[in-house]
Amino acid sequence: MAEQIRKALVTGGSRGIGAEISKRLAKDGFFVFVNYTSNKEKAIEVVDDISKSGGQAQAIQLDVSDFQAVEEVLGKLQKEMGPLDVLVNNAGITRDSLLIRMKPEDLDATLDIDLKGAIYCTKAVAKSMMKTRKGSIIQISSVVGEMGNPGQSAYAAAKAGLIGFTKSVAKEFASRGLRVNTVTPGYIQTDMTGALTEDQKEAILRSIPLGTLGEPQDIASLVSFLASDESRYITGQTIGVNGGMYM
Ligand code: NAP
DSSP states (O other), X not given: XXXXXXXXXXXXXXXXXXXXXXXXXXXXXXXXXXXXXXOHHHHHHHHHHHHHTTOEEEEEEXXXXXXXXXXXXXXXXXXXXXXXXXXXXXXXXXXXXOGGGOOHHHHHHHIIIXXXXXXXXXXXXXXXXXXXXXXXXXXXXXXXXXXXXXXXXXXXXXXXXHHHHHHHHHHHHGGGTEEEEEEEEOSBOSHHHHTSOHHHHHHHHHTOTTOSOBOHHHHHHHHHHHHSGGGTTOOSOEEXXXXXXXX
């Protein structure tokens, strides 16, 4: 199996955008590794949904902010299953506060998971991907990393960091046939945005020319394209899916 079927790892695949990306990539014919950190039940639900639809998937527990664990778990995975074709660095958290009230532990958690986690996972899979001279790595950043947002300076720093990281490794990896791109979602309906108050949602809606929040499928469609050979001439790009909120 390892040689024939294309394989994709989606970090934070147990819920929200990552769950939808996992399902979409499975529909596209990938064997999908659905990563989660604590929510095993949700990850199994995603795997079961994929199996019921005739796809193939497996849940994988891994905290992407733990460098040793990333090296060990992804090293073992690639040894057993062969190199990955696609990595989607989607795992992310928000720990919002105004800068003057920011707690160092919240800054650390945000940078560790949202930025360093993506760097660790990219580092752990790139070498074996390079040997196959193909592969697509996709970072899920945020519109907030492009335009900034009061109360989200740590999150914005992490998400903007991903954009610079992507461009650098896109240049490093291009001659080896690997492509690396960043997707910057606007406001998408998931648990993450479920925490917003009605007033906050109203204000956000006023700033979106297309007039609605996005759905996880809107992100999954672009990831599906970036994972496929249809996008073979696209690398190092930052592509917004935000209803026109930031142009
Ligand atoms: P979500 O519903 O809160 O889901 C977050 C996912 O990340 C879960 O699967 C969670 O796993 C996983 N995760 C969290 N910490 C992790 C860790 N240390 N290691 C591995 N996995 C971890 O979030 P979402 O709204 O789908 O967001 C997905 C991505 O899109 C994030 O990077 C987010 O910043 C970005 N984004 C979202 C929006 C939006 O409007 N929703 C907008 C722009 C960008 P468990 O289930 O195990 O907790």
